[in-house]
Amino acid sequence: MDLPVADNVEERLYKVLVIGEFGVGKTSIIRRYTENFFSPNYKLTIGVDFALKPLEWQNPPCKINLQLWDIAGHERFGQMTRVYYKYAIAAVLVYDTTRSATFDAVLKWYSDVNSKVMLSDEKPVPCLLLANKCDLDEAQVDKETLDAFCHKHGFIGWFATSAKDDTNISDAFEFLVSKILEMTAMPSQPDRSAVHLDDGQDSERSLVREWKDRCCE
Template sequence: MNEIPGDNVQQHLYKILVIGDYAVGKTSIIKRYCTGQFSPNYKLTIGVDFAVKEIEWDKNTSVSLQLWDIAGHERFGTMTRVYYKYAIAAIIVFDLTRQTTFEAVTKWRDDINSKVVLGNQEPIPVLLLANKCDIKDANIDKEMLDNFVKEHNFIGWYPTSAQSDININEAMLFLTGKVLDVAKTNQPPKQIDNSLLNLKENEKPNNAKQQGGCC
């Protein structure tokens, strides 16, 4: 947190993970939120990429969200420990039209919990997004999802669509509020494995992309 000289506005920078299986719409959600745009032809994310969203939270608070787009094929690999470092919150995305992507949600959640915690050893807050809710075949069981997020200690869930711009801003507003509440405890996120790595050149996050389906 830095205070702008000559002003009362405080600047905050927070790292948010956006994870889930491949092609669930992670890149599309980030693009829609950060730029207001949508394209059906995003390339498959390789490794990790990130974007920044600036928010004027109130007259005294400016928030920069650094959204880390973690490739779905990285699932539970050793490099995710590097990518998760210093995250204060996470979003897990699944595709409402692909049941297997929902079945993987708890594995992603367990992966987060095993690799990064807040400074007080509590889990980082995680929001669940049920994406592609505008597709005809999407099946939203609200009661089941309400129970699921309570059972697995998510902070909440939203049905979303990057294509139709449904609940993207609302979900991020909710998450930002939770992040600011966490930050008030003055417990910065830290890596569980404090011995972690000076990265070798060939281990650094790869921001390149290759042709593939929407991610």
């Protein structure tokens, strides 16, 4: 949403987890979305990294800071996920359309999120599924299968994406933000679902300190 909004509109910070197996393209997706940049070579994410995407939203008018937490896909970092998931309001679960094993692991990650973080009304955080690397010749994306899978397991939807070609990256995140805004506008959802900017920065610093302290023990 690139149209300008008034200077006095509400500013919000939303923490979104980006999760999935090692090598599915989580870092590439985040870099493409936040910096419009793609590289075929990235270093292994150790533990967690994060990036910020500012958005000017029109309906409702607000300034959104989307904080994307890139969670390492290697299972040896799994014991720390409870710390990383803290304060998240949504999740993006990524798999590689050329590696069926990464799709087989989707429900493991989904279950992990649901067991460690929830909304303030104790409902699961909304989760969007990304079928990544759809530009590759060996990619396998079956619309009917993914529609049924998402409906059965409670995902809010799915997109076939390519960070390399910039396919559906912005569309996917804008869809997710629209669902977050719908959710936080519901009367049953307390206002604290949307983290205010100052509180979010404090929680971010606290989480990073906590992670560094544990890693150095």
